[in-house]
Amino acid sequence: MRYETDDILRETFASDLRYLMVVSYIVLSNNQISNRFFEKTYRMPVHAWSALYAVVRFPGLLAKDIQLLFPRPQNSVSRAVSLLRERGWITVETSDEDTRAKQLFPTEQGRRVLEEIEGRVLKRQEEIFGALTHQERDLFLQLCRKLILGGGLADSAALSADGVQ
Amino acid sequence: MRYETDDILRETFASDLRYLMVVSYIVLSNNQISNRFFEKTYRMPVHAWSALYAVVRFPGLLAKDIQLLFPRPQNSVSRAVSLLRERGWITVETSDEDTRAKQLFPTEQGRRVLEEIEGRVLKRQEEIFGALTHQERDLFLQLCRKLILGGGLADSAALSADGVQ
DNA sequence: GCGAAATACATCCATTTGGATGTAACGATC
């Protein structure tokens, strides 16, 4: 073997792009697990569970609110909502303040399904973050919040089409 | 408006699943940006750039090594390698130790393209992590490394098909 | 209060995705 696994990872996580690389690694690793789990066990994409989570947690919210919490293409959210409705996990009600908007509410069945999934995801969170002490977890959370509040996430001058062709 | 944007985010990032939720938010936000950038500017998926990065950084590595660094389905890596070869950015050479394996080497053009992209991604990293002090960044890095070394990422008892329905 | 721009969501369709399978080579066991 030309390269040792550990060398590849160690060197990459020490490179100039180390901050992005560690995050990438964590997320890709976890995605492999969670995508397969949701597809196999519930026959739905991960983003359907995200949407259900949002609806149960914020009953009456709109599809665009889901998109805010889970930044994904608009049609992806729209499809997830359709799937949840077809499964009977949410109900859809035209808002009386704005007839374009559709308020989303969980059904009893939807709440039960979410509770079951959420329990597992909570355990999954524990599997991952069990590597940190509680103090470290809180620190991690604070740093992530700071990244989010920093405002550099949503737009980018560096990754704009200008200047490259 | 029934829910305020800030309320939705604040409450979610204070919920039981806050650790996963902040990471999810960061990654989904960034994906929107970077997916579009690579698709529009280079007509290739993000994972093709990942693969090129790996080949330039570790010349002679195998497709399975790319998969180790960027955990993705095997056929996805295979396709990314094909694309890079078609573009003339890498060359493929059958390993003499194992004729199944194919060693990947960057071409000069491949190195140039990577350099250009890497510069932009480095700026992107700065946009995101500029919200943190250098000390905080290092702290963040240490915590992420700990999550990776913790070993909870690659496998999951919580998200296994057993024990549902 | 009228027209133009913006917003909320659905749908279309070309492209991408990834699980499953195929092919060839390697390695271990007896």
Add this chain to the structure above:
DNA sequence: GATCGTTACATCCAAATGGATGTATTTCGC
């Protein structure tokens, strides 16, 4: 050294994806 399991990679194909567009409604400017 034949057999069986494993590994490295490619390919198939049904399903998911997301940019673009459509439709209806609201909001803004004047």
